[in-house]
Amino acid sequence: MQGLVVRRLLHMAITLFVVSLVVFFMVRLRGDPISVMAPPTFSEEQVARLREAWGFDKPLIEQYVLFITKAITGDFGQSIQARRPAMELVFERLGNTYLLASAAAILGVVIALPLGILSAVKRNSLIDLISSAFASLGNAMPNFWLGLMLIIIFSVNLRILPAFGALEPAAIIMPAVTLAVGTAARLSRITRSSMLEVLNQDYIRTAYSKGLSDRRVLYQHALRNALIPIVTVFGLQLGWLLGGSVIVESVFSWPGLGRLMIESINVRDITVVQAGLLWFALSFLVINFVIDLLYVYLDPRIHYR
Amino acid sequence: MNVKTRSRSVVVLFLLMFTFVLTMQPLSAQDEVTEFVFAHSGPIRTMDAPVTWFSSTHWLTNGLYDCLIWRAADGNGYVGQAAERWENVDDLTWRFYLREGLTFQNGEVLDAEAVKWNLDRVRTREDFLVYPQWQFIADVIVVDPLTVEVKTVNPHPYFEYDVSYNGCQLLPPDYMAEVGEEEFARSPIGSGPYKLVEFTESDRYVFEAWDGYWAGPPAVDRVIYQVIPEQSAQVAALLAGQVDMIPAVPASDRALLEGAEGVSVVNETSNRITSFYLRVETETGAVAETYPDFVPATVDNNVRLAISRALDRSLLAEVQGSATPRLARVCDYYPEGSVGDIADPDFISAWYNPEMARSLLAEAGFADGAGPTIYMDAPAFQFGNEKEVAEIAAAMLEEVGFNVELNVLDSSAYSEQITSGGNNRDMMLTTLGCAPSLVPSFYRCDWVQANYNVCVDDWDALGGQILTTVDPTARLDLWGQWWDTYLNYAQTITLYEIDSVIAYNSAEFEFTPRKDGWFTFRDLLPVS
Numbered sequence: 001m002q003g004l005v006v007r008r009l010l011h012m013a014i015t016l017f018v019v020s021l022v023v024f025f026m027v028r029l030r031g032d033p034i035s036v037m038a039p040p041t042f043s044e045e046q047v048a049r050l051r052e053a054w055g056f057d058k059p060l061i062e063q064y065v066l067f068i069t070k071a072i073t074g075d076f077g078q079s080i081q082a083r084r085p086a087m088e089l090v091f092e093r094l095g096n097t098y099l100l101a102s103a104a105a106i107l108g109v110v111i112a113l114p115l116g117i118l119s120a121v122k123r124n125s126l127i128d129l130i131s132s133a134f135a136s137l138g139n140a141m142p143n144f145w146l147g148l149m150l151i152i153i154f155s156v157n158l159r160i161l162p163a164f165g166a167l168e169p170a171a172i173i174m175p176a177v178t179l180a181v182g183t184a185a186r187l188s189r190i191t192r193s194s195m196l197e198v199l200n201q202d203y204i205r206t207a208y209s210k211g212l213s214d215r216r217v218l219y220q221h222a223l224r225n226a227l228i229p230i231v232t233v234f235g236l237q238l239g240w241l242l243g244g245s246v247i248v249e250s251v252f253s254w255p256g257l258g259r260l261m262i263e264s265i266n267v268r269d270i271t272v273v274q275a276g277l278l279w280f281a282l283s284f285l286v287i288n289f290v291i292d293l294l295y296v297y298l299d300p301r302i303h304y305r
Numbered sequence: 306m307n308v309k310t311r312s313r314s315v316v317v318l319f320l321l322m323f324t325f326v327l328t329m330q331p332l333s334a335q336d337e338v339t340e341f342v343f344a345h346s347g348p349i350r351t352m353d354a355p356v357t358w359f360s361s362t363h364w365l366t367n368g369l370y371d372c373l374i375w376r377a378a379d380g381n382g383y384v385g386q387a388a389e390r391w392e393n394v395d396d397l398t399w400r401f402y403l404r405e406g407l408t409f410q411n412g413e414v415l416d417a418e419a420v421k422w423n424l425d426r427v428r429t430r431e432d433f434l435v436y437p438q439w440q441f442i443a444d445v446i447v448v449d450p451l452t453v454e455v456k457t458v459n460p461h462p463y464f465e466y467d468v469s470y471n472g473c474q475l476l477p478p479d480y481m482a483e484v485g486e487e488e489f490a491r492s493p494i495g496s497g498p499y500k501l502v503e504f505t506e507s508d509r510y511v512f513e514a515w516d517g518y519w520a521g522p523p524a525v526d527r528v529i530y531q532v533i534p535e536q537s538a539q540v541a542a543l544l545a546g547q548v549d550m551i552p553a554v555p556a557s558d559r560a561l562l563e564g565a566e567g568v569s570v571v572n573e574t575s576n577r578i579t580s581f582y583l584r585v586e587t588e589t590g591a592v593a594e595t596y597p598d599f600v601p602a603t604v605d606n607n608v609r610l611a612i613s614r615a616l617d618r619s620l621l622a623e624v625q626g627s628a629t630p631r632l633a634r635v636c637d638y639y640p641e642g643s644v645g646d647i648a649d650p651d652f653i654s655a656w657y658n659p660e661m662a663r664s665l666l667a668e669a670g671f672a673d674g675a676g677p678t679i680y681m682d683a684p685a686f687q688f689g690n691e692k693e694v695a696e697i698a699a700a701m702l703e704e705v706g707f708n709v710e711l712n713v714l715d716s717s718a719y720s721e722q723i724t725s726g727g728n729n730r731d732m733m734l735t736t737l738g739c740a741p742s743l744v745p746s747f748y749r750c751d752w753v754q755a756n757y758n759v760c761v762d763d764w765d766a767l768g769g770q771i772l773t774t775v776d777p778t779a780r781l782d783l784w785g786q787w788w789d790t791y792l793n794y795a796q797t798i799t800l801y802e803i804d805s806v807i808a809y810n811s812a813e814f815e816f817t818p819r820k821d822g823w824f825t826f827r828d829l830l831p832v833s
Contacts, residue, residue, distance in 0.1 A: 038434065043752055044589075046437055053432040081350040081357075082506055083490050089506055148537055155545040163542040164344075164533050165509065253533040255508040262534070263348040263507055266717050 008292060012285045019281040020071065023274055024064050033080060033268040054080060067274070076275035081264075086271040090257060090279055096166055097249070097256035101241040103176040108183030108237065113230075115184070116191020117218065120199060131188055138185025143244060147178040147251035164253035175252040179244055183237045190233045194226040201225075227298050235291035239284050338526040339831045341814060343824075344539045344548040347532035348507040352493040353486060355427050355472040358434045360823070363471055364552075365530050368499035368512055368523070368826040370474035373401050373420065374465060378828055380638055380820030383465050387415060387475055387496065396460040396775065397443070399468070403451045404519050409477040409496045417453040419478050421445040424455065427472040435472035438743070459773045462780055463742035470740075498523040498827060508532050512826065525814075528826045543568065543808055550809040550816070552824055556626035556689065559806060567812035572627065575805040576636055576822030577688060578739040579625070581616075581681075581698070581798040582723075583609050583732045589758045601731040602669075602677030609795035611665035612679070612732070615705040616698055617657045621800050624697050626689050628801035632656055633788060636739035636802050638820055640777070644785045647792075656792075662705040676706030683711065683734040684719040688803050695734050698800075739802065745771045745787065748796070764790045 034051045042050075051057045055066070070077065076086040119131035154174060155163035162171045198204065199222055207217045246258035253259070257276055264272040345364070350357045354366040371386040385391070388401040407415035428439040441464070444456040457464060475496055481489050493501055498520070499512035510530040514522040531548060533539045539551040540558045544565055554562055554570060563570050583603040587593055602608050618630035630653050635642035646652040666676050679702065683695030692713050699709040712730070714722060723733050745768030746752055750760035767787050774780040791797065807824075809816050815830040 042437065049431050050434075078487075081348070083351045083353060083356065084487055084506070092506060148541070151538060151541045151545075155547065156541050159545055163545050163547050164538060165531065167509075250534045251538055253508070253531070253535075253538060255505050259534065260507070267348060267350075268717055268721075 004292070004296070008289050012282075012289065015285055016278065016281060020068060020274075020278060021064070023277045023281075024067060025060070027268075027270045027273050027277075028060065033270050037080060037268070071274075071278070076278075077271040079264075079269055079272050081267055081269045082272075086269075086275040089260060089272055090275045093255060093257040093260045094279065096254060097242065097245050097258060100172060100175055100179065100245055100249070100254060100256060101238065103172055104179035104183060104241050105234075105238055107176055107180035108187055108241075109234070111180065111184035112187030113191055116188040116230075117195055117223070119188070120192045120195035121218065123196065128192075131192065135185040135189045138181045141181065143178050143182060144247050144251050146181060147174065147248055150174045150178060151252075166255055171252075171254075175248050175254050178248050178251070179241055182244070183241060186237060187230065187233060191226070191230050194229045195222060198222045198226045224298065228295065231291060231294055231298065235287055238287045242280060242283055339524075339813075340527040340529065341525045341550070341826070341829055342529045342531055342548040343826070344531050344533045344542055344551045346534055346536065346539070346553070349510070349530075349532065351490050352501070352504075353476070353490050354474045355423070355435060355476070356433050358438075358471045364824045365510060366474065366493075366495075367497070367823070368528065369493060369497045369501055370476070370495035371415075371497045372469055372473035372475060375469045375473075376466070376819075376821045376823075378817070378819045378821075383469060387420065393464075393775075394454070397457050399455045399457070399464055400448070401453050401455070403453070405451065407496060407519060408517065409480065409494055410500050410515055410517065411477060411480055411494045413477040413479050413494075415475060415477075415496050416450045417447040418450070419475065420453045421447050422478040423475050426476075433472070438467065438470065439472055441467055460775050462772070462775045462777075463740075466740060466742045470742075499528060523827060523829075524831060525826065525829045528829070540808075543810070546810070549814060550807065552805060552807050553688075554806040554808045556806075562808045567810060568808055569811035570806060570808045571816070571818055572804045572806055573818030574636055574638055574820070574822055575688070575803045576638070576739050577736050577803045578631060578634055578636060579628070579688070579691075579694070579734065579736040579800050579803060580634060581612070581732045581734055581800065583612070583796050583798065584730070585609070585794075585796050586758060586760075602679060603731045605669045606794065607665045607669035608671075608677060609798070610793065611662040611669065611676075611705065612702060612707070613792070613795045613798045614656065614658045614665065615662035615701050615707075616798065616800065617701060618653060618800050619657075620701075621694050621698060624690055624694050625801060625803065627804040627806045628689075629804065630654075631799050631802045632792060634739065634744055634791065634797055634799050635741045639739075639741050640781060641741035641784045642739065644781050644788060647788045659701075659705050666706050671706060674706040676702075676708060678708040678710060680710045680731045681712065681734070682719065682722055682730045682732070683713050684716050685713050687716060687719075688736050691734060691736075694800070698734070736803065741784075745769075748791075759794075759796050761790065761794060764794065 034047060034054065034056055038047050038050055055063065067077070074087060078084065079086045079089055082089060115131045115134070119128040122128055151163050151174065154161040161174055162168060165171055204217060204222055207221050245256055246262060248254065249256040249259040250262055257279070261273065261276045264276065345361060347361055349365055350359055350362045352366060354362060354370055373386060373388040374383045374391060375386050377384050387403055387407055389404045391399060391401045394400050401420070403415070403417060403420070409415055424442060424445045427433060427435055428442045430436060441457050441459070441461050442455055443458045446454040446456065448454055455468070461467070476489070477494055480494055484492070498515055498518040500515045502511050502513050504510040509532065512528045514526050516522050533542060533548070536553065536555045537558070539548065540555070540562065542548040543551050543562070559570060562568050584601045585604060587596070587599055587601065587604070622628040622630045631637070631648070632653050633642045633647045637643040637648040642648060666672070671677055681695060681699060683691050685692045695711055695713060699711045702709050722730065723735060748759045748764060749768045750765045764787070767783060767790070771780060771783045771787060774783060805818065805822060807818055813832055815832055816828065819825070819828065
């Protein structure tokens with residue numbers, strides 16, 4: 001197990017390094033940040049002066065070496081627009097994004113697992129039909145559209161939920177539901193198919209023939225064995241929730257990292273984009289790492305060599 | 306306890322409660338604060354306002370900082386802020402007399418030394434975006450603690466306009482020296498009517514009225530600047546009663562908001578003009594290196610004039626949604642923008658002449674509908690329907706014989722395109738401020754931009770004269786001549802002036818839009 005942890009940590013470090021390279025060069029591929037910063041009426045000389053002041057006149061390799069050397073110490077440079085440390089801005093928003101993604105993940109699991117299990121156990125019943133319809137709708141609805149519909153219903157018409165921000169606890173309800181619907185749809189489908197597969201196994205029939213109760217067979221024998229594909233999809237969904245927050249945060253003006261990233265990309269505040277993307281990448285890596293460890297716990301036969 | 310005693314106790318308890326309620330009533334009324342929530346798409350750049358030129362930041366910080374003087378809300382001249390009065394001593398000298406006893410919100414004295422520090426900061430810091438706008442100042446001299454003189458490089462007819470524009474905000478020098486610029490951006494202090502009490506960067510900014518303001522505290526006690534990126538979400542928040550104003554109503558939602566109870570929708574000029582900018586030469590900038598053999602069709606004056614004549618500005622303004630057709634690059638709210646007949650609707654209407662466009666093309670060697678190919682860039686969305694405006698404009702040009710290669714880009718890619726010199730685009734659609742003070746500068750030979758440079762000797766000299774002629778009558782005559790060249794040289798082809806469409810909670814607030822296209826919390830009044 002220790003070996004696994006060390007190897008995974010090493011992989012994470014290498015991946016982060018590669019991501020840093022990709023992020024650094026990709027954000028510059030979109031163009032020169034100074035061109036967005038400077039008014040169109042700036043003279044060539046003024047643009048050049050600004051470029052020099054921010055160090056964008058240096059060769060790209062030199063800029064990268066400077067960036068990575070500082071980044072290792074946690075210094076991602078100053079935001080071009082806000083004139084404050086980029087990582088400080090990222091940390092200001094990070095908690096809100098994690099909070100929203102966690103709430104959506106929990107909500108997604110709470111909806112998906114019972115729905116998936118029920119529709120597997122009561123295959124071709126009304127509940128299975130409802131579950132199937134929910135999954136199709138949940139997958140088909142764009143989350144920005146769903147978000148706007150929720151705002152119109154609960155904020156404009158019923159006036160019971162705030163339309164924007166994160167000022168009160170109730171403000172998380174609509175963005176979390178918006179994010180959770182897609183996750184619940186996908187998870188309920190995989191739970192259903194995984195449970196159906198397990199329920200047809202011989203050892204389940206054996207368990208029933210031994211006179212075990214439905215509940216015991218389902219939760220102690222079937223569900224645990226069905227969990228591996230569910231956990232795999234859940235891990236991917238967690239990544240999707242972090243990524244999906246970019247849109248949902250904009251619709252609900254949720255002050256999270258996703259919204260900060262969109263704004264920073266639009267105004268080409270590349271120091272903030274770099275810091276934010278690297279933090280997103282680190283979050284994905286940590287999620288994958290935890291999922292890998294969960295596999296070992298769920299199925300002791302799994303060994304990583 | 307007998308019945309009588311119990312009854313007496315109930316009466317006493319009732320009286321006590323009644324007295325408590327009575328005493329509470331005036332207190333709660335007294336404690337009632339008026340709160341105003343303003344929604345904006347953002348983003349906000351920095352609280353160190355003089356650093357930037359973006360209006361979203363200046364609208365936000367306007368209540369926090371005072372300037373020396375500022376533009377009057379009704380468009381008639383200027384009003385004093387830190388300066389009680391001011392005068393033009395001679396062609397090159399302006400003298401400001403500060404109000405007595407001024408302080409910043411932290412108690413630091415706002416005197417002539419502080420003013421000098423601020424003006425020197427914006428005119429010498431090359432990393433500030435406002436730096437070029439402040440090069441008209443040659444020196445700032447402290448006469449005494451309440452008097453400061455500003456020396457200009459040349460006689461400067463637009464001095465008051467420029468000295469009250471972006472970068473005019475007065476910051477406390479001692480506090481800045483103590484905490485540094487980075488910390489100042491986190492905890493800014495000004496001398497305006499509102500103090501910043503809390504904020505999350507580019508999200509939510511909460512201001513409270515400052516009792517120590519020289520004019521007394523403002524009418525609204527607490528104002529919140531809330532960034533809501535999605536326009537549809539802004540509309541929903543206004544309808545839900547969770548914000549009090551949105552400054553840019555989407556055309557599709559206007560009817561909905563006009564019909565909403567307690568909401569009013571008002572129009573006023575945004576002080577923004579949309580134009581096509583055409584490439585007239587290829588010798589300067591990066592294009593000469595990247596496209597050494599590139600000869601755009603727009604180098605030919607007849608081709609440019611044909612473009613100008615082929616565009617129906619009334620229709621394009623209609624497509625934009627809330628705009629007025631224009632030919633001048635200066636809004637008609639300024640006298641410079643309505644000299645002669647340049648703002649006359651009939652003249653503007655008659656300028657559209659497809660037949661003349663065809664004959665101009667023929668003169669340029671493109672007869673019988675075999676016009677040149679024009680490479681046109683436009684942003685997908687900047688202030689409203691730019692993509693659609695560009696598409697209709699392209700169709701109008703094709704109608705008279707041009708082939709148009711239209712390239713619609715997202716806003717940041719578009720900004721990159723127009724400021725990078727090394728592209729082979731002939732014309733671009735963009736929207737800029739319309740104040741007259743800098744306009745002639747952009748068409749002078751020494752203003753070498755990354756793209757679309759202009760150098761016409763006579764016009765250059767005329768621009769120089771305008772920028773140094775203080776007498777308004779003589780200056781307006783020069784503007785009349787300047788517009789002749791502007792229209793006929795057709796490097797910039799103005800299409801329309803954009804209106805701001807503002808929706809606000811008129812059940813609780815009184816609001817009159819400013820003539821200069823700005824928004825400030827200072828103008829708000831609670832409904833009495």
